[in-house]
Amino acid sequence: MSELLQQPVIKEIPPKGDDLSAWYTAVCIKAELVSYSPVRGCVVLRPYGYALWENLQKHLDARFKETGHENAYFPLLIPESLLTKEAQHVEGFAPEVAWVTHGGQEELTERLAIRPTSEVIIGTMYAQWVQSHRDLPILINQWCNVLRWEKATRPFLRTMEFLWQEGHTAHASAQEAREETLRMLDVYQDFAEHVAAVPVYAGVKSASERFPGAVETYSIEALMPDGKALQSATSHDLGQNFSRAYDITFTDTHNEIEYAYTTSWGMSWRMLGAVIMTHGDDRGLRLPPKLAPLEAVFVPIVKGGDDRALAAAKDLAARLRREGMRVKVDDRDESPGYRYSDWEMRGVPVRIEIGPRDVDAGTVVLVRRDKRKGEDGAKITVGHAVLGSVLREVLDQVEASLFEQATHFLREHTFVVTDRAEFFEKCRNRAGMIDAAWCGQPECEALVKAETGATTRNTRPLDGDELTCVACGEPATVRAYFAQSY
Numbered sequence: 001m002s003e004l005l006q007q008p009v010i011k012e013i014p015p016k017g018d019d020l021s022a023w024y025t026a027v028c029i030k031a032e033l034v035s036y037s038p039v040r041g042c043v044v045l046r047p048y049g050y051a052l053w054e055n056l057q058k059h060l061d062a063r064f065k066e067t068g069h070e071n072a073y074f075p076l077l078i079p080e081s082l083l084t085k086e087a088q089h090v091e092g093f094a095p096e097v098a099w100v101t102h103g104g105q106e107e108l109t110e111r112l113a114i115r116p117t118s119e120v121i122i123g124t125m126y127a128q129w130v131q132s133h134r135d136l137p138i139l140i141n142q143w144c145n146v147l148r149w150e151k152a153t154r155p156f157l158r159t160m161e162f163l164w165q166e167g168h169t170a171h172a173s174a175q176e177a178r179e180e181t182l183r184m185l186d187v188y189q190d191f192a193e194h195v196a197a198v199p200v201y202a203g204v205k206s207a208s209e210r211f212p213g214a215v216e217t218y219s220i221e222a223l224m225p226d227g228k229a230l231q232s233a234t235s236h237d238l239g240q241n242f243s244r245a246y247d248i249t250f251t252d253t254h255n256e257i258e259y260a261y262t263t264s265w266g267m268s269w270r271m272l273g274a275v276i277m278t279h280g281d282d283r284g285l286r287l288p289p290k291l292a293p294l295e296a297v298f299v300p301i302v303k304g305g306d307d308r309a310l311a312a313a314k315d316l317a318a319r320l321r322r323e324g325m326r327v328k329v330d331d332r333d334e335s336p337g338y339r340y341s342d343w344e345m346r347g348v349p350v351r352i353e354i355g356p357r358d359v360d361a362g363t364v365v366l367v368r369r370d371k372r373k374g375e376d377g378a379k380i381t382v383g384h385a386v387l388g389s390v391l392r393e394v395l396d397q398v399e400a401s402l403f404e405q406a407t408h409f410l411r412e413h414t415f416v417v418t419d420r421a422e423f424f425e426k427c428r429n430r431a432g433m434i435d436a437a438w439c440g441q442p443e444c445e446a447l448v449k450a451e452t453g454a455t456t457r458n459t460r461p462l463d464g465d466e467l468t469c470v471a472c473g474e475p476a477t478v479r480a481y482f483a484q485s486y
C-alpha cells in the first residue's frame with residue numbers, strides 16, 4: 001500500500017488554538033467528511049461531507065434561480081487550440097493544466113485540457129448561440145468538478161480536483177455585465193453570511209490578484225482563526241476580452257455587429273473549509289443549521305429493559321421528518337456519553353436527549369452545540385407537542401449565534417492602520433484583516449508581499465479623505481484589506 005493511501009490516524013482532536021492545521025485535518029477525517037485517496041491531491045468526499053456540499057448547492061442554486069439563471073453542462077475536455085485563444089487566460093492557467101495526450105493506445109493529434117475552468121468551452125458555444133441582441137442575455141450556471149495540477153492535499157482548501165459551480169453570462173452592454181458581476185457578488189455574500197454564517201468583506205481585487213483575462217475581479221474574503229484570509233468566492237467582469245477571443249458577436253438594435261460582454265463567477269467547496277475553520281471548536285465541528293447534514297439527533301437512553309425512550313424518539317423523529325426536518329435517532333449500543341460527544345464532534349446543531357423519566361413527563365431536552373457546557377440556555381426542556389416549532393426556533397438561534405460569534409471575531413481582528421511600521425508588523429504577524437489606504441501600485445503590493453507575506457485581499461473606494469499609501473507614502477487611490485491568505 002502506498003504511503004498516500006494511509007489515512008492519518010486520529011485518536012484525539014488536538015486543541016484548535018494550538019495548531020489550527022492539525023486540528024483542521026483531524027476534524028475533517030474524524031467527522032468523516034473526507035478520506036485521503038490513492039491519488040495525490042485528490043480527496044474522497046464521504047457521505048457526511050457530501051451532504052454538507054448538497055446543502056450548500058441547494059441554497060446557492062435557489063439563489064441563482066431567483067436571479068434568473070439556469071443550469072447546463074459542458075464537456076470536461078477542452079481542445080488545446082481553443083484554450084490558447086485568449087492569451088492572458090492561457091498564460092494564467094498554463095502551469096496548472098492537466099493534459100490528455102492519448103486515447104487508448106493512440107496518441108492524439110491535438111492535446112485535450114482537463115478543464116481548469118470553463119470560459120473557453122462555454123464562450124465557444126455562446127458564439128454559436130448568439131446572433132442578435134434578442135439572444136441576450138444568456139444566464140447559465142454549471143455545477144461540476146475542475147482540475148488544477150496541485151501537489152498539496154488539504155481537504156476543501158487545496159486539492160487538485162475540486163467541486164464548484166461556475167456561472168457564465170453574456171450581455172448586450174458593459175453596464176449590464178457589470179451589474180450582473182455585482183449581483184452575483186451580493187448573492188455570494190448573502191449566502192456566506194446568512195447560510196454559512198461566515199461574515200465576509202466584499203470588494204475589488206487588485207490587478208495582480210485579478211482573474212486571468214478579466215477586466216475586473218470581485219471577491220468575498222473571510223478571516224480564519226489563524227489570522228489568514230480565505231477567498232470564498234469570486235465574480236469576474238470579463239468585458240469583451242473573451243467575446244473577442246471566442247467571437248461572441250451580435251447585431252445590436254441599430255443593426256451593427258458588436259461583441260458581447262461576458263461575466264463568470266464561482267464558489268467552490270473551499271467555502272466548506274471556511275465553515276469548518278470559522279465555527280469549529282476543541283470538541284470538533286459546529287455546523288450552521290442551514291448547511292448541517294442533520295439539524296438534530298435524538299439520543300435515547302435505554303435503562304434496564306425499559307426502551308420506551310427509543311420508541312418515543314422514533315415517533316418524534318418520524319413526525320419531524322414529515323415536517324421536512326433533517327433528524328436522526330442514534331440507537332447505537334453505546335453509552336450516552338459516547339454518543340453525546342460523537343455528535344458534538346460531528347457538529348450537529350442540536351442534540352435531543354430523552355430517557356425514561358422524560359417519557360413519563362412527556363418532554364425531551366434540547367442541547368445546543370453552539371453554547372459551552374453549563375452556559376445559559378445550553379439546555380432546554382420541551383414538551384413533545386411543541387417540539388417541532390421550538391426546535392425550529394432554536395435552530396434559528398444557533399444559526400444567528402454562530403454568525404454573531406464569527407462577526408465578533410472578524411471585528412476584533414480587523415485593524416485600521418495608518419502607521420507604516422505598525423502596518424508591516426501586523427501584516428507579518430498575521431494579526432488579521434489590515435484595513436489601510438493604498439496607492440494601488442503593483443510594485444508597492446509586491447514589496448509588502450515580499451517583506452511580510454501579506455497581499456491585498458480586496459479593495460474599495462476611499463471614504464473621501466485625501467490619504468497617503470500606508471506602505472509607500474504615495475497618494476492613496478483605494479482602501480484595501482491586507483492579509484496573509486490561504
Ligand SMILES: [Zn+2]
Binds near residue numbers: 439440441472473474
Ligand atoms: Zn503604495
